[in-house]
Amino acid sequence: xxxxxxxxxxxxxxxxxxxxxxxxxxxxxxxxxxxxxxxxxxxxxxxxxxxxxxxxxxxxxxxxxxxxxxxxxxxxxxxxxxxxxxxxxxxxxxxxxxxxxxxxxxxxxxxxxxxxxxxxxxxxxxxxxxxxxxxxxxxxxxxxxxxxxxxxxxxxxxxxxxxxxxxxxxxxxxxxxxxxxxxxxxxxxxxxxxxxxxxxxxxxxxxxxxxxxxxxxxxxxxxxxxxxxxxxxxxxxxxxxxxxxxxxxxxxxxxxxxxxxxxxxxxxxxxxxxxxxxxxxxxxxxxxxxxxxxxxxxxxxxxxxxxxxxxxxxxxxxxxxxxxxxxxxxxxxxxxxxxxxxxxxxxxxxxxxxxxxxxxxxxxxxxxxxxxxxxxxxxxxxxxxxxxxxxxxxxxxxx
Numbered sequence: 495x496x497x498x499x500x501x502x503x504x505x506x507x508x509x510x511x512x513x514x515x516x517x518x519x520x521x522x523x524x525x526x527x528x529x530x531x532x533x534x535x536x537x538x539x540x541x542x543x544x545x546x547x548x549x550x551x552x553x554x555x556x557x558x559x560x561x562x563x564x565x566x567x568x569x570x571x572x573x574x575x576x577x578x579x580x581x582x583x584x585x586x587x588x589x590x591x592x593x594x595x596x597x598x599x600x601x602x603x604x605x606x607x608x609x610x611x612x613x614x615x616x617x618x619x620x621x622x623x624x625x626x627x628x629x630x631x632x633x634x635x636x637x638x639x640x641x642x643x644x645x646x647x648x649x650x651x652x653x654x655x656x657x658x659x660x661x662x663x664x665x666x667x668x669x670x671x672x673x674x675x676x677x678x679x680x681x682x683x684x685x686x687x688x689x690x691x692x693x694x695x696x697x698x699x700x701x702x703x704x705x706x707x708x709x710x711x712x713x714x715x716x717x718x719x720x721x722x723x724x725x726x727x728x729x730x731x732x733x734x735x736x737x738x739x740x741x742x743x744x745x746x747x748x749x750x751x752x753x754x755x756x757x758x759x760x761x762x763x764x765x766x767x768x769x770x771x772x773x774x775x776x777x778x779x780x781x782x783x784x785x786x787x788x789x790x791x792x793x794x795x796x797x798x799x800x801x802x803x804x805x806x807x808x809x810x811x812x813x814x815x816x817x818x819x820x821x822x823x824x825x826x827x828x829x830x831x832x833x834x835x836x837x838x839x840x841x842x843x844x845x846x847x848x849x850x851x852x853x854x855x856x857x858x859x860x861x862x863x864x865x866x867x868x869x870x871x872x873x874x875x876x877x878x879x880x881x882x883x884x885x886x887x888x889x890x891x892x893x
Contacts, residue, residue: 500770501738501778501786503812508789509782511837513735514804515549517792522552526567526582532735532803533573533581533589539703541799542570542580544831544880548796555880563698566712570696570703572689575749576605577801578696578703583712586692587719592728592758593748594690594721601687603751608683611676615663625652626684630693631707638697638704641682648685649677692716725758730765730779736807737786738769738776743808772812792837795873800829814839819859822893830857835866842893843874845881852883856890 511517515528528549529542536542543558558580561568566583573579573589581589595601601619602609612619629651633644653664668679688694695711696703709715732744745755766777778786798804805823807813814820823830823842830842833856840862846853854874862870867890874888 501776503772505786505789506738506771506812508792508837509786510736510804510807511792511834512785512790513737513782516796516804516834517790517837519551519794520549522550525550525553525557525561526584529568529580530582530585530731532731533579534803535574535801535806536570536578536580537801539578540880541801544797544799544877545802547876547880548798548802559698569708571694571708572686574747576686586708586716587724588727588731590690590692590716590724591719591721592724593750594724595687595750595754596721600751600754603754604749605683605686608680611668611670611680611683614666615676615680616657616660622680623684623687625655626681627688627691627693629681630685630688634694634705634707634710636710638699638706640702640704641685644705645678645682645685648681649675652681653677722757722761725754726761729755729758730762733762733766733777733779734782735803737778737782738771739809740774740776746808747806772809792834794836795869796834797843797873797877798832798834800831802832805832819893833870835862835870840866841870845877847881847883848887850878850882850884852878852881852886854886854888856888857893858890859893861892862890 508517514531520528525546528546534542534545543555546558547553558568562570562580568580569583569586570578570580571590573581573593579589595604598618598620601623605619608619612622615622626648629648633647633651639647653661656664664675664677666676668674668676670679692708694705695708697706697711698704728748729744732747733739736743736747741755741759742752744759745752748755762779765779765781767780767783769776769778810820810824814823823832830844832839833841833843839859841856841858844855846855854877856870871888875886878884878886
């Protein structure tokens with residue numbers, strides 16, 4: 495591996511913006527390519543459409559709905575860090591099998607917080623996942639269920655296969671939610687892993703997410719994929735969007751252990767070039783070097799939702815150097831969105847629906863020039879349809 499010159503922060507950010515399709519909007523018809531760059535988190539529901547709107551010229555909410563519900567070229571399921579993600583159906587293996595934990599320690603790491611529940615029930619994580627996996631296919635056969643109903647039925651179905659000792663613990667209070675038995679809590683945890691097996695995905699029914707069997711939704715099972723190959727593919731997509739980076743940051747982004755991340759990193763070792771980024775070792779794929787060395791100049795205004803993929807970079811200080819500002823942006827709950835102006839984060843934003851009017855509150859990090867405000871306000875007027883509104887009421891204020 496060759497060591498290149500020191501990579502500047504602005505250079506790295508321009509590379510990342512381009513990898514995320516945020517330097518320039520892509521032409522109409524490129525939605526699947528943009529979604530497949532590194533997947534799109536859909537938290538809260540509807541965020542994925544906003545993220546894709548920031549990346550694709552002329553994209554409408556109907557385009558995303560059609561791809562998810564009719565064409566089925568996009569698929570939604572649990573993926574990175576156990577979050578709901580939208581990705582191209584053709585790339586499903588990368589965003590499911592590529593995240594799938596392969597052993598007991600990996601499973602417990604991925605669904606942190608579940609360990610005491612497994613121990614109390616007298617079973618391993620692997621056993622609980624296997625039992626839930628079998629039950630999911632049975633319970634969802636020909637049906638679409640919300641998570642709450644699915645969990646109750648799964649817990650009852652798994653209970654039929656437990657030993658007397660396990661059954662007593664299974665039916666005892668779980669301690670995770672009021673009046674929720676331990677077994678129901680366990681199957682809820684297991685669903686985050688079961689989703690990565692590709693057995694189910696989400697569809698929208700009555701304005702709420704419902705779980706369906708993937709094979710029945712598509713009319714055929716997902717193509718088989720080797721988990722190691724899928725994870726290596728995920729690592730390649732990661733570093734093309736977030737490079738220069740490290741296995742440590744990749745592990746945080748996926749939600750897997752460092753050992754698991756290193757295993758995924760290894761197959762692309764010969765493709766990697768070591769660079770000096772902010773005084774530390776980091777890596778970039780050799781095919782991406784031309785784009786890193788001569789990144790495209792970012793243009794335009796983008797409104798990113800709170801969990802947009804671009805905001806999922808693990809070295810947050812690279813994007814937002816001010817520590818106090820980082821605390822305002824990345825919170826435990828209630829994160830704001832971010833406004834990019836020519837690639838620079840210039841403000842936070844929050845929407846508030848008032849009938850058919852979408853209130854958009856913009857908190858600028860520093861005073862904006864009139865031309866900048868005008869461009870930002872013009873972009874804000876494109877957002878109402880993504881929130882079921884017809885017009886925008888845009889307000890600016892300073893932090």
